[in-house]
Amino acid sequence: MIAKDLRSGVEQLGNMIAEAACIVPFTGAGISTECGIPDFRSPGGLWTRNRPIAFDEFVASADARAEAWRRRFAMEATFAAAKPGRGHRALASLYKAGKTPAIITQNIDNLHQASGFRVDDVIELHGNTTYARCIGCGHAYDLPWVKARFDEDGNAPDCTICDEPVKTATISFGQAMPEDAMRRATELAQQCDLFLAIGSSLVVWPAAGFPLMAKNCGAKLVIINNEPTEQDDLADLVIRHDIGETLGPFVGN
Structure with missing residues (x-):
């Protein structure tokens, strides 16, 4: 009704x-x-401006990983200010x-x-975009740690434990x-x-x-x-x- x-x-x-x-x-x-x-699907939503980066693309491409982190840090002020x-x-x-x-x-x-x-x-x-995880061993990282390393050379960081890529603790398309x-x-x-x-x-x-x-x-x-x-x-x-x-x-x- x-x-x-x-x-x-x-x-x-x-x-x-x-x-x-x-x-x-x-x-x-x-x-x-x-x-x-902002939401994802409505006019002006995030996905109308940027094609989502699928999990297999993130894993396979250093450029995709760097772009994923660039987008996340571009949204940092928005997430940080939200109450x-x-x-x-x-x-x-x-x-x-x-x-x-x-x-x-x-x-x-x-x-x-x-x-x-x-x-x-x-x-x-x-998942949750306010912190990061290694996609291999699952070790958690805070975002300032990721940003400091990203700002050094523009590359997405790898895990200090197992060397696998570090990703926001969110679930991407194609991820379990x-x-x-x-x-x-x-x-x-x-x-x-x-x-x-x-x-x-x-x-x-x-x-x-x-x-x-x-x-x-x-x-x-x-x-x-x-x-x-x-x-x-x-x-x-x-x-x-x-x-x-x-x-x-x-x-x-």
Whole structure:
């Protein structure tokens, strides 16, 4: 059912939240746009300006690795300045109230952690861009370490332990999904009684399968997104309004 207006949608959402015992939010890029972080697919989004660098290209090409890091450092000021928005804070309020055991996210910006979620309770399907990892041994590196070496000669650094390339701790196209995150997301989707899909186009699989999984396991499904999604017909409630305005009333509740 599509909410006829914002007020009606917020009222229905509030009733569903009040009745639910276990709420699992699932967030996409749309929740972070009010924080100044552009999304990927919409007009003017990151992928309209730069073709994504696939994982196999990153591994095979020193030039691709250097370009990947150049793009990341070009975005550093944007990521560093971003603070949790109303949507992040509203979901953190549900978490602190004991309504939400954990959150599943496609986002890589660390804003759910900054809003008050424990690190272990943010299930990052696509990784995190605020630090780096060796693609071989998995050793973690902070970004200032990477930038210092990148600035020396314009080349992407290799791991000091195993000499494999160092990459942002994100999941690129063609890279294996994180097994533990996928397992935990599956368990959450199967066990909740209310699943909130927020700010996701629901077109990137396998992540887009979790709302459907929750619905098939008996949960009520709410989709909050400015644009229609392919799963709207399955949802118990669809709110096509600004995410911050929709979730703002739930901040601090």
